[in-house]
Amino acid sequence: MASDAETFIQYPIHLDPTSEALSDPTSNSAELNAQLEAINRTHRALLNLEPPNIPPPPRPVNPKRSAQIGKLRDTANAAYRKSSFAEAVKMYALAIEMALGRPAWEPVGLVREELSALYANRAQAYMQQQLWAEAWVDAQLSVECNEQGNGKAWWRGGKCLVEMGRWEEAQKWITKALDIEGGGDFTKELNALMVDIHTGLEKKL
Known part of the structure; x- marks a missing residue:
C-alpha cells in the first residue's frame, strides 16, 4: 500500500483573477486550506512592500x-x-x-x-x-x-624566538621572512635581527 508521501492528489486550485488569491472551493481539508492561506499571506505581504517591492540584494559585509x-x-x-x-x-x-x-x-x-x-x-x-x-x-x-607585506609580524616572531633562545628556529624563520619580504619596508630590521641571530648561534657553539 502506498504511503501518503507517495500518493499524488491533484486539487482543482482556483486563482482569483482580481486578488490573485489561491483557493480550492471543493476542499474540506484543513491542512490544504492552511497551506493556501499561508501562500496568500506571503503574496499580500510582498504586494504591500514599498516600491521597489523586490527584496534588495544581500550585503556581503556588515x-x-x-x-x-x-x-x-x-x-x-x-x-x-x-x-x-x-x-x-x-x-x-x-x-x-x-x-x-x-x-x-x-x-x-x-x-x-x-x-x-x-x-x-x-x-x-x-x-x-x-x-x-x-x-x-x-x-x-x-x-x-x-605572509606578504607583513614585515612587522615576521620581525616580531623572530625577535620572540631570539628572546626565548631558540636560535635555530629564529634563523629559519627570518630566512623565510627575507625570502618573502626581501626588498620590503622592513628588510633593514630583518637583516639586523639576522645578524643578532648569527651572533647568538656562534656563542652557543
Missing part, C-alpha cells in the same frame, strides 16, 4: 561589525600608547573574536586582513610585557593570515 572591530582596535591602540599593555591585549582579543565571528559568506580576504593586523598588534603588546611565547603564537597567526 558595516556595523566592521565599525565595531575598528572601534575596538582603536581603543586597543590607545591603551598601548598609554603603556596599558594588558588592557591593549584585552581589547585586541575582543576585536579578534569579533572578526572571527564574521559570517561565512563575507569575503575571506577581509577577515584575513583584519586578523593579520590584530594578531600582529597583540603580539607587540605581549612583547612589551615580555610574554614571548604568547607573542610568538600571535606573530605566527598574523603571518598565516598574510
Whole structure:
C-alpha cells in the first residue's frame, strides 16, 4: 500500500483573477486550506512592500561589525600608547573574536586582513610585557593570515624566538621572512635581527 508521501492528489486550485488569491472551493481539508492561506499571506505581504517591492540584494559585509572591530582596535591602540599593555591585549582579543565571528559568506580576504593586523598588534603588546611565547603564537597567526607585506609580524616572531633562545628556529624563520619580504619596508630590521641571530648561534657553539 502506498504511503501518503507517495500518493499524488491533484486539487482543482482556483486563482482569483482580481486578488490573485489561491483557493480550492471543493476542499474540506484543513491542512490544504492552511497551506493556501499561508501562500496568500506571503503574496499580500510582498504586494504591500514599498516600491521597489523586490527584496534588495544581500550585503556581503556588515558595516556595523566592521565599525565595531575598528572601534575596538582603536581603543586597543590607545591603551598601548598609554603603556596599558594588558588592557591593549584585552581589547585586541575582543576585536579578534569579533572578526572571527564574521559570517561565512563575507569575503575571506577581509577577515584575513583584519586578523593579520590584530594578531600582529597583540603580539607587540605581549612583547612589551615580555610574554614571548604568547607573542610568538600571535606573530605566527598574523603571518598565516598574510605572509606578504607583513614585515612587522615576521620581525616580531623572530625577535620572540631570539628572546626565548631558540636560535635555530629564529634563523629559519627570518630566512623565510627575507625570502618573502626581501626588498620590503622592513628588510633593514630583518637583516639586523639576522645578524643578532648569527651572533647568538656562534656563542652557543
